[in-house]
Amino acid sequence: MTVDQIIRWFQSLSGSGEQAWMFLAAVVITGLPLFLVLATNAIVAVYVERKVSAFMQDRIGPMGQGAGFHAGKWGLLQTVADALKLLLKEDVIPSAADRKLFVLAPYIIFLAPFLAIAAIPFNQVLQVSDLNIGVFYVLAMGSFGVIGLILAGWASDNKWSLYGAMRSAAQIVSYEIPAGLSIIAVVMLVGSLNLQQIIEFQTGTRWGFLPNWVVFHNPFSFLAFFIYFISSVAEVNRTPFDIPEAESELVAGFHTEYSGMRWALFFLSEYANMLIVTAVAVIVFLGGWTSPIPGLFATAGWGLFWFLFKIGILILVMMWFRWTFPRLRVDQLMHVCWKVFIPLAMLNIFGVGVWALGVG
Amino acid sequence: MGIVHGEEMVLNIGPQHPSTHGVLRLHVQTDGEVVSHIEPVIGYLHRCFEKHCEHLTYEQVIPYTDRCDYIASMNNNFGYVVAMEEFLGIQVPERVEYIRVIMAELNRIASHLIALGTYGLDVGAFTPFLYMFRDRERILDLFELTCGARLLYNYMWVGGLSHDLPVGFVDACYRFLDDFEPNLKEYHDLLMYNKIFIERTADVGVLPAEVAIQYGVTGPNLRGSGVQWDLRKNEPYSIYDRFDFDIPVGTGQMGSVGDCWDRYWVRAQEMAESVKIIRQALQDLPAEGNVHEALPRKVRAPKGSIYKRTESPRGDLGYYIISDGKGTPFRVKMRSPAFTALSVLSEIASGWMISDVIAILGSLDIVLGEIDR
Amino acid sequence: MMNAAVTEQIRERFPQALAEGKGDLFGETAGEDFVALAPEPWLDVARWLRDDPALKLDSLQCITGVDLGPEQPLEVRYNLHSMLHHHHAEIRIVVPREDPVVPSVAEVWKIADWFEREVYDLFGVTFTGHPNLKRILLPEDWEGYPLRKDYTEPETYHGIVVPKVKTGWE
Numbered sequence: 001m002t003v004d005q006i007i008r009w010f011q012s013l014s015g016s017g018e019q020a021w022m023f024l025a026a027v028v029i030t031g032l033p034l035f036l037v038l039a040t041n042a043i044v045a046v047y048v049e050r051k052v053s054a055f056m057q058d059r060i061g062p063m064g065q066g067a068g069f070h071a072g073k074w075g076l077l078q079t080v081a082d083a084l085k086l087l088l089k090e091d092v093i094p095s096a097a098d099r100k101l102f103v104l105a106p107y108i109i110f111l112a113p114f115l116a117i118a119a120i121p122f123n124q125v126l127q128v129s130d131l132n133i134g135v136f137y138v139l140a141m142g143s144f145g146v147i148g149l150i151l152a153g154w155a156s157d158n159k160w161s162l163y164g165a166m167r168s169a170a171q172i173v174s175y176e177i178p179a180g181l182s183i184i185a186v187v188m189l190v191g192s193l194n195l196q197q198i199i200e201f202q203t204g205t206r207w208g209f210l211p212n213w214v215v216f217h218n219p220f221s222f223l224a225f226f227i228y229f230i231s232s233v234a235e236v237n238r239t240p241f242d243i244p245e246a247e248s249e250l251v252a253g254f255h256t257e258y259s260g261m262r263w264a265l266f267f268l269s270e271y272a273n274m275l276i277v278t279a280v281a282v283i284v285f286l287g288g289w290t291s292p293i294p295g296l297f298a299t300a301g302w303g304l305f306w307f308l309f310k311i312g313i314l315i316l317v318m319m320w321f322r323w324t325f326p327r328l329r330v331d332q333l334m335h336v337c338w339k340v341f342i343p344l345a346m347l348n349i350f351g352v353g354v355w356a357l358g359v360g
Numbered sequence: 361m362g363i364v365h366g367e368e369m370v371l372n373i374g375p376q377h378p379s380t381h382g383v384l385r386l387h388v389q390t391d392g393e394v395v396s397h398i399e400p401v402i403g404y405l406h407r408c409f410e411k412h413c414e415h416l417t418y419e420q421v422i423p424y425t426d427r428c429d430y431i432a433s434m435n436n437n438f439g440y441v442v443a444m445e446e447f448l449g450i451q452v453p454e455r456v457e458y459i460r461v462i463m464a465e466l467n468r469i470a471s472h473l474i475a476l477g478t479y480g481l482d483v484g485a486f487t488p489f490l491y492m493f494r495d496r497e498r499i500l501d502l503f504e505l506t507c508g509a510r511l512l513y514n515y516m517w518v519g520g521l522s523h524d525l526p527v528g529f530v531d532a533c534y535r536f537l538d539d540f541e542p543n544l545k546e547y548h549d550l551l552m553y554n555k556i557f558i559e560r561t562a563d564v565g566v567l568p569a570e571v572a573i574q575y576g577v578t579g580p581n582l583r584g585s586g587v588q589w590d591l592r593k594n595e596p597y598s599i600y601d602r603f604d605f606d607i608p609v610g611t612g613q614m615g616s617v618g619d620c621w622d623r624y625w626v627r628a629q630e631m632a633e634s635v636k637i638i639r640q641a642l643q644d645l646p647a648e649g650n651v652h653e654a655l656p657r658k659v660r661a662p663k664g665s666i667y668k669r670t671e672s673p674r675g676d677l678g679y680y681i682i683s684d685g686k687g688t689p690f691r692v693k694m695r696s697p698a699f700t701a702l703s704v705l706s707e708i709a710s711g712w713m714i715s716d717v718i719a720i721l722g723s724l725d726i727v728l729g730e731i732d733r
Numbered sequence: 734m735m736n737a738a739v740t741e742q743i744r745e746r747f748p749q750a751l752a753e754g755k756g757d758l759f760g761e762t763a764g765e766d767f768v769a770l771a772p773e774p775w776l777d778v779a780r781w782l783r784d785d786p787a788l789k790l791d792s793l794q795c796i797t798g799v800d801l802g803p804e805q806p807l808e809v810r811y812n813l814h815s816m817l818h819h820h821h822a823e824i825r826i827v828v829p830r831e832d833p834v835v836p837s838v839a840e841v842w843k844i845a846d847w848f849e850r851e852v853y854d855l856f857g858v859t860f861t862g863h864p865n866l867k868r869i870l871l872p873e874d875w876e877g878y879p880l881r882k883d884y885t886e887p888e889t890y891h892g893i894v895v896p897k898v899k900t901g902w903e
Contacts, residue, residue, distance in 0.1 A: 402869060402870065403868075403869060403870040403871060406871065408879065410855070410880060411879055411880060571843075573792050573816055574791075574842060574843040574844065575843045575844045576792060576793055576842070587816065594819060595819075663759045663761075664759050664761055664766075667794075667795065667797075667823065676794065678794060678795050678812070680795060680797045680810070680812070682799060683759070684759060690759075690799075691797070691799050691800075691880075693795065693797040693798075695794060695795040699847065700844050700847075703843075703844055703846065703847045704843075707843075732870060733870075
């Protein structure tokens with residue numbers, strides 16, 4: 001259900017042309033669920049992250065135990081309790097900080113994934129806006145957040161924050177290139193930037209038994225998926241690429257000076273960004289809402305399930321990375337990007353092109 | 361917010377910072393990410409250990425030695441009592457010697473587990489840290505079983521021990537060693553041979569042997585630079601000459617000799633050697649013996665002085681004790697291995713990046729309690 | 734005995750360098766238990782001790798400052814060790830309490846830099862030629878040298894009351 005469809009429905013009800021209230025109502029009707037999706041995503045993901053890290057580290061993680069309120073059964077209410085705590089915390093702004101920018105930065109960072117999710121198709125019908133340049137739009141909006149990071153780092157008037165901001169600017173800008181290049185390869189294959197069309201291209205089967213996903217399409221697209229996925233891990237600043245907030249070096253990087261709800265917005269946007277980049281990976285490479293067993297479970301309801309399921313798997317892999325690997329150094333990070341991934345991604349575009357012409 | 365100049369920026373790492381291993385301040389001059397000069401500023405944890413000693417009896421000094429290197433308290437006790445016993449000419453019973461070696465080596469393992477685990481944290485790997493703490497926890501349980509304390513033991517006394525081994529200790533210790541040895545391999549696979557870890561540590565912070573000796577660096581840091589020097593072998597004290605164990609030295613497997621990886625590797629190997637020593641000591645442990653037998657009624661040292669070194673997990677731990685014949689020491693000086701290790705930091709870490717400085721600092725395994733005393 | 738041999742060799746090479754030891758205060762004899770040196774030639778002797786092929790005392794283990802008593806002079810003790818020959822020696826230098834000056838050996842053994850700063854910090858011994866002689870453990874504006882036997886604690890430090898040292902066990 002896109003905004004346009006809702007407006008058209010309003011028009012059919014009232015029998016008049018498009019009016020301002022219709023547009024506003026349509027935006028609210030679609031925007032509110034999206035906000036809830038992002039907020040829920042953060043709450044669930046934080047809980048899962050805690051449990052996953054606990055299981056990997058031979059711990060049990062947040063648990064409810066004994067009588068009274070102890071974060072609920074299995075610690076399910078732990079993140080809720082945390083969110084409450086963050087809401088009640090004192091909002092500290094350093095006296096030397098650039099007040100306006102300091103306050104503005106978390107919103108800009110959160111705005112980026114919120115804008116991006118508007119174009120994401122959750123299944124065959126659930127989509128706020130079916131843009132014809134969907135991939136381009138999502139990538140552009142996703143990289144918008146780096147402005148917020150730089151603002152936060154600069155406005156804090158803290159040397160650690162500044163280091164964190166500079167590192168993340170360099171990192172995110174660099175890793176967008178291999179991520180973008182590997183998606184270009186797919187766009188070439190499909191011949192469209194529209195997300196729904198990219199998914200529809202992936203329906204059906206390949207060689208009779210595999211789902212017709214881009215990742216299985218040819219060896220080059222298989223490689224493109226890995227380049228994109230690793231680059232996207234770097235783009236969302238997660239270990240082993242978490243150098244902008246490397247806690248053993250930069251204390252907390254760009255959000256060192258933030259506390260309370262403002263800090264929570266950073267946290268929220270980190271998980272929201274994870275959702276966006278994995279959603280793009282699922283749409284572009286893993287068939288979006290298509291079923292892994294071609295022909296079965298292909299209804300719209302199952303589509304939503306498959307889409308979220310695939311995202312969940314990829315987010316779990318990201319968590320797995322985080323609790324396994326040490327952190328790279330800044331120059332090594334740049335080395336991987338500019339000297340390994342970008343040439344490989346270039347080669348990939350060529351490879352996919354040749355494959356498409358030769359093999360089909 | 362002025363005009364951008366090409367000047368260097370001064371960065372204060374610490375005294376409150378996640379990876380300074382205590383309250384250490386590094387006064388760092390940086391040009392972008394590259395560090396051009398480092399000056400460690402210490403003294404935030406100075407607790408007047410040496411001044412206190414002049415007002416205490418010889419036995420009362422022991423709990424204070426615990427608090428110097430709080431990660432390897434047994435070894436600090438050990439160094440002090442070995443020095444005092446040589447000073448007084450006390451011969452301690454066999455059983456006491458064996459128990460002391462077992463405790464010191466267990467504490468060496470515990471200390472190295474912290475060193476390696478926190479080093480993982482320094483380079484960004486969180487999980488190995490908790491695995492290693494899990495095993496350290498079992499060592500602390502053994503200590504708790506023995507003397508009731510988990511961190512600051514006051515266990516070794518001049519001429520004996522505070523408690524004999526409890527019933528079941530030997531079995532519990534064997535059980536721990538049996539569980540611990542396979543775990544070691546797991547830790548090495550998880551962190552030491554991880555590609556990213558090697559990238560971060562190999563060829564970083566190379567400490568050449570001559571520089572190490574110039575700066576009085578000892579222990580695993582010196583051995584990482586390829587110098588085979590271990591007081592347990594070279595100047596055996598207590599009963600270390602009875603055990604069969606090797607001294608691992610850095611060979612530059614992943615980069616050049618004396619890099620961070622070598623120092624890490626040496627500590628990792630030393631844990632296996634300590635396990636060997638403990639197994640032999642448990643095997644030969646005399647069944648009979650009174651741990652309070654040789655305790656002097658009152659420790660009163662003769663006039664004179666002694667300088668005695670022992671091998672603590674961080675290197676040569678020396679005690680310089682001067683007595684004027686009275687009941688309290690005239691002067692106690694502690695030569696702490698971490699102090700010398702930290703002094704070499706500015707030499708080997710200048711010119712590297714901020715991330716490397718953290719990695720190099722972690723690889724030196726300093727304990728601020730011992731540096732500031 | 735290592736110390737005796739070192740004493741002999743120093744007497745041969747630097748006839749003026751040996752000093753009369755104050756070790757008798759603790760029942761020790763110069764030449765046997767330690768080598769007593771005058772402060773002035775110490776730097777030359779130190780260089781020679783490090784470089785002489787037979788001695789090769791290349792590692793400075795420890796520098797201990799000692800206050801011999803309220804009216805007595807100060808003393809600086811150096812524990813040297815050879816990584817090559819595995820032997821060690823102890824050098825002691827007695828300096829007057831009013832004007833405690835010892836040449837710095839920071840250029841001979843790099844670690845002496847920090848050790849000497851520590852002795853300066855706690856005993857007030859000045860090391861001439863030291864590259865960076867300032868307090869190391871105590872704050873730079875601390876008054877007095879705490880490990881001297883006649884040291885009295887200040888009442889307050891920046892308005893903070895300094896707790897008093899108790900004598901003996903209470």
